[in-house]
Amino acid sequence: MTSNYLGTTRGGEQWEPQFVTSINQDTCIGCGRCYKVCSRDVFDLIEREIDDEDEDFDDYDDDVVMVMALANEADCIGCGSCSKVCPKSCHGHTPAMQL
Ligand code: SF4
Numbered sequence: 237m238t239s240n241y242l243g244t245t246r247g248g249e250q251w252e253p254q255f256v257t258s259i260n261q262d263t264c265i266g267c268g269r270c271y272k273v274c275s276r277d278v279f280d281l282i283e284r285e286i287d288d289e290d291e292d293f294d295d296y297d298d299d300v301v302m303v304m305a306l307a308n309e310a311d312c313i314g315c316g317s318c319s320k321v322c323p324k325s326c327h328g329h330t331p332a333m334q335l
């Protein structure tokens with residue numbers, strides 16, 4: 237898929253931004269790597285309530301876990317760094333400005 241929204245490198249090459257549009261909070265482990273690497277403050281850690289029937293948290297004492305969320309989606313510049321550092325491939329991206 238291509239779009240007509242292109243960026244330009246310092247050397248004059250065109251590149252296509254990949255704007256973050258989603259986070260899979262079912263696979264997110266709340267490690268914070270995407271939060272740290274993002275220079276645009278797009279993310280925020282939030283609490284997610286654990287479903288009693290969720291087998292992934294059988295041994296978990298608390299009833300909430302921390303997961304990442306999109307806080308300022310419109311500030312994303314589409315650099316793609318968040319996906320590069322995420323160990324669980326949680327982020328979804330789109331090249332077009334479909335906010
Ligand atoms: S693509 Fe870049 S600017 Fe956008 S959320 Fe990810 S790290 Fe931040």
Ligand code: SF4
Pocket residue numbers: 259263264265266267268269270271303304321322323324325326327
């Ligand atoms: S890097 Fe991935 S697993 Fe870690 S907090 Fe961000 S979305 Fe969640």
